[in-house]
Amino acid sequence: MNVLVINAGSSSLKYQLLNVETREVYAKGNCERIGIDGAFIGHEEMGGEKQKLVCELPNHKVAAEHVFEILSKLDVKIDGIGHRVVQGAWRFPESKVVTDETLGWVREVAPLAPLHNYAEADVIDECRARLPEVGNVVVADSAFHMQIPEVAHRYALPRDVVDKFHIRKYGAHGTSHRYIWRATDHFTNHETHKLVSCHLGSGASLCAIQDGHDMDTTMGLTPLDGLIMGTRCGTIDPATVCYLEREGGYTADEVDTMMNKQSGLLAVSGVSSDSRDIEEKADAGDANCKLALEMFSYRAAQLICEMAQAMEGFDTMAFSAGIGENSATNRANIVRRLGWLGVKIDDEKNSVRSDEVRDITGEGSSVRVLVVPTDEEYMIALDVKDLLG
Ligand code: AMP
Numbered sequence: 001m002n003v004l005v006i007n008a009g010s011s012s013l014k015y016q017l018l019n020v021e022t023r024e025v026y027a028k029g030n031c032e033r034i035g036i037d038g039a040f041i042g043h044e045e046m047g048g049e050k051q052k053l054v055c056e057l058p059n060h061k062v063a064a065e066h067v068f069e070i071l072s073k074l075d076v077k078i079d080g081i082g083h084r085v086v087q088g089a090w091r092f093p094e095s096k097v098v099t100d101e102t103l104g105w106v107r108e109v110a111p112l113a114p115l116h117n118y119a120e121a122d123v124i125d126e127c128r129a130r131l132p133e134v135g136n137v138v139v140a141d142s143a144f145h146m147q148i149p150e151v152a153h154r155y156a157l158p159r160d161v162v163d164k165f166h167i168r169k170y171g172a173h174g175t176s177h178r179y180i181w182r183a184t185d186h187f188t189n190h191e192t193h194k195l196v197s198c199h200l201g202s203g204a205s206l207c208a209i210q211d212g213h214d215m216d217t218t219m220g221l222t223p224l225d226g227l228i229m230g231t232r233c234g235t236i237d238p239a240t241v242c243y244l245e246r247e248g249g250y251t252a253d254e255v256d257t258m259m260n261k262q263s264g265l266l267a268v269s270g271v272s273s274d275s276r277d278i279e280e281k282a283d284a285g286d287a288n289c290k291l292a293l294e295m296f297s298y299r300a301a302q303l304i305c306e307m308a309q310a311m312e313g314f315d316t317m318a319f320s321a322g323i324g325e326n327s328a329t330n331r332a333n334i335v336r337r338l339g340w341l342g343v344k345i346d347d348e349k350n351s352v353r354s355d356e357v358r359d360i361t362g363e364g365s366s367v368r369v370l371v372v373p374t375d376e377e378y379m380i381a382l383d384v385k386d387l388l389g
Contacts, residue, residue: 001021003019004071005084005381008120013030016029020385026046027076034063040053041057080136081127081134081136085117085120087117088106088142091108093143095143106121107121113222124136137380139383142171142174144177145170145171147214149215152169169221169225170220171219183372187370194316195208195316197320202229204229204321217307226303227296229264268291269289271288275327293330293333305338344361349361
């Protein structure tokens with residue numbers, strides 16, 4: 001079965017066309033700078049060179065039209081389409097086939113992720129119009145976290161407010177954490193029972209997964225909570241928001257932008273949101289970059305313990321996503337802070353680069369430590385196959 005996976009960001013649209021059975025990727029790409037000057041599509045086909053196609057991309061609908069245009073030249077029949085929806089909230093505790101009703105739900109919960117959900121809903125409209133005979137499936141990034149027990153997902157706010165505004169921990173990266181569990185379980189031959197899954201990319205979150213069940217995660221109502229990220233501050237005292245509005249004269253939107261786009265590693269390092277730049281400058285002696293890396297690992301180690309507490313222990317931890325898969329320095333920093341728990345990695349194994357799942361556990365470690373490259377697109381394609389195949 002050939003599945004087209006579409007992932008709309010606020011100003012981007014990633015796509016991948018793959019075969020679910022063979023995991024062969026026919027083509028993939030990203031429409032970047034949608035609605036901004038200098039838009040282009042980075043496109044890649046199996047065994048081919050990466051191409052950059054410059055074109056006008058005023059909105060996501062037009063971007064989707066271009067994607068269909070490009071893919072129509074491939075001579076690969078699309079059997080189903082999977083859509084990554086950032087926020088599924090209470091409407092999507094699992095993946096669902098797109099109907100008029102379920103598409104309405106994507107828009108209904110969009111106020112919780114306005115930059116992403118409306119864009120993906122527009123793309124779904126375009127897919128249904130373009131290929132009316134092909135089924136579409138919504139795979140919500142929050143779905144996995146709807147399993148989290150109430151003791152962990154409820155906020156201690158007044159009950160009527162919580163109910164009226166549907167406030168709870170929804171989390172994100174659920175599809176990635178679900179994949180990481182699956183790959184870890186397979187790699188360890190079902191010996192993993194209590195996993196702390198560490199998705200550390202430009203967005204970053206942890207997830208406590210016990211025998212496949214989601215017990216807790218670090219992101220909250222929105223993907224702002226928890227770890228320090230590329231440009232997001234992660235957990236701060238919520239009173240900071242009121243203080244900035246009252247005393248600093250900032251509007252709610254300005255604080256929102258500050259906390260989501262101008263904070264995190266970018267703010268602390270004063271250099272970049274990209275861990276590669278920060279590591280390079282830290283090596284050259286930059287004090288702010290060193291601090292950014294220390295704060296990143298400090299918070300990560302602290303929240304790993306929080307996730308372990310949700311399961312009353314952990315036997316495995318898995319590093320994944322851009323930083324987790326590629327940055328030996330960040331992995332080593334985090335594990336060093338967990339040394340008091342007996343967690344150890346093997347420095348030599350940690351320095352090896354590979355696209356495969358690998359074990360970097362140190363001798364005598366209390367916990368198995370893995371690097372698990374994530375594959376959200378494959379996970380989405382599997383859901384499409386389950387529901388439409
Ligand atoms: P993602 O959001 O999963 O694509 O991760 C993107 C982030 O991964 C980038 O912003 C970088 O900070 C980080 N990253 C990617 N490659 C490396 C690397 N070799 N070393 C350190 N960080 C990396």
